[in-house]
Amino acid sequence: MNYYEILQVKTNASSIEIKQAYRKLVKKFHPDSQHENANHDHIITLNAAYEVLSDAKNRYIYDQKLKEKFNNSVNHRHNNSHHATSYYQYNRQQQKQDEFSQFRWLKEVYLPVFNLINKIIYPLETEIEELSADLFDDRLMLEFTNYLDSCHFRLEKAKNILTSQPNPSIYAGIAANLYYGLNHIMDGIEELERFTQTYDDYYLHTGRELFNLAEEISQNASEMAQKFN
Structure with missing residues (x-):
């Protein structure tokens, strides 16, 4: 969660709006208040956010860091998509349709990978x-990190299956969608792991969105595969 989200204001909020939002939240969460949401730790978080956003210079520096974080994330996923496209262009040039039957590819590659993606997402x-x-319960966090470890295992297994056989050209679209989906899952796992280390909701939100994208891409592959049934 970034400072704007903490103060519940938009990124283009004026200094007056930021001050008003801060005062409103301080009244709500101050330990000396009679409000049921009184929270000393949250007051510390509010103070940190206000200290940065209320100062023009500090806010400018912070905004640049947010933009850099967003741009790096977008560029990273763009590069992965580019590599995925290049991979399958090369793969289609090298493959031979007679290496194995189309039914065998669906059974031995597509279905196992599709099922592994579902078990991750x-x-x-x-x-x-x-x-x-x-969030700060060690047992609950351990269970969550164990889930991420299982995601890693299934992701590597799915990648190995997908690259174990060349895909027939007729199934190139299905294979490409599976590959894109696995790339998004890989990025999503990385974001979720950053969340377990920082407790920053930004990474949790980004990881969830990447998994949602992977689910949509996987469903596209499923719809393509159904046309051949």
Whole structure:
């Protein structure tokens, strides 16, 4: 969660809006208040956010860091997509349709990879819900990191299966979608692991979005595969 989200203001908020938001939240969370949400730790977080955003110079530097973080994330995923496209262009040039039957590829490559992707993606929301009961509970965090470890294992297994056989040209679109989906999952796992180290909701949100994108891409592959049934 970035400082703007902490103060519940937009990134283009004026200094007056930032001050008003800060005062409103301080009243709500101050330990001396009678409000049920009184929280000393949150006051510390609010103070840190306000100290940066209330100062024009510090806010400018902070905004540049946010832009840099966003641009780096976008560029990283763009490069992965470019590499994926290059990989499959090369692969299609090298493959021979007679190396194995189309049915065999669907059975031995597509289905196992598709199932592994589902086993990675679908437990995420349940894992997040369980962890949200107490982010700072060691046992809950251990269960979440164990889930991420299992994601790593399944991701590597899926990548190995996908590259174990050249895909027939008729299934190039399915294979490309699987590859893009695995790339998004890899990026998503990295973001979720950063969250377990920093407790920054930005990484949790980004990881979840990447998994959602991977799910959409995987479904595209599924719809393509159904046309051949």
